[in-house]
Amino acid sequence: MLDKLLLTLSIGLYAVVVPYLEINDTHVFNPAWVAHAKLHEVWQLITNSSLGAVALWLTWFSQNGRAQASLIALLVTGGFLAAFAMQDLYGGSMVHSDGTEKTAFGMNVGVLGFGWVFLTSSFTLARSVSSEGNS
Numbered sequence: 001m002l003d004k005l006l007l008t009l010s011i012g013l014y015a016v017v018v019p020y021l022e023i024n025d026t027h028v029f030n031p032a033w034v035a036h037a038k039l040h041e042v043w044q045l046i047t048n049s050s051l052g053a054v055a056l057w058l059t060w061f062s063q064n065g066r067a068q069a070s071l072i073a074l075l076v077t078g079g080f081l082a083a084f085a086m087q088d089l090y091g092g093s094m095v096h097s098d099g100t101e102k103t104a105f106g107m108n109v110g111v112l113g114f115g116w117v118f119l120t121s122s123f124t125l126a127r128s129v130s131s132e133g134n135s
Contacts, residue, residue, distance in 0.1 A: 003066050003124040007059045010073045010117040015052020017113075019045045032097045048076050070125035077114040077121070084111055 022028060027041055055072040058065030087093060094108050095101045102109045 006120045011052045011055050014076050015049045067128035070121045073121035077117045080114045
């Protein structure tokens with residue numbers, strides 16, 4: 001049950017909270033963004049939320065779906081962490097157009113949140129693989 005709860009919280013972060021935080025004038029409706037960037041942003045939000053719906057179904061309704069749900073969470077959040085790590089290569093930034101950055105404890109909240117999801121998903125994946133191997 002611990003794995004299901006951790007996965008549900010993780011899925012909620014990338015599939016519900018992030019779209020909630022980005023469908024506003026800092027991202028999707030940002031007048032400074034070019035139309036092509038907005039299209040990619042909305043595509044990413046829809047894709048990640050759709051993957052989250054699949055992962056949630058796998059978590060709660062599939063006999064052995066926790067490993068697959070964990071992998072989906074690792075891919076979604078690992079993709080963000082990789083993009084963050086490489087931001088200097090392509091001119092990316094987590095700083096908003098008004099010069100602000102959302103931080104907690106001196107770290108970007110995206111890195112904190114998705115770092116937590118990446119770690120807990122690694123934990124649930126390892127436990128899933130271990131329990132399937134013991135079956």
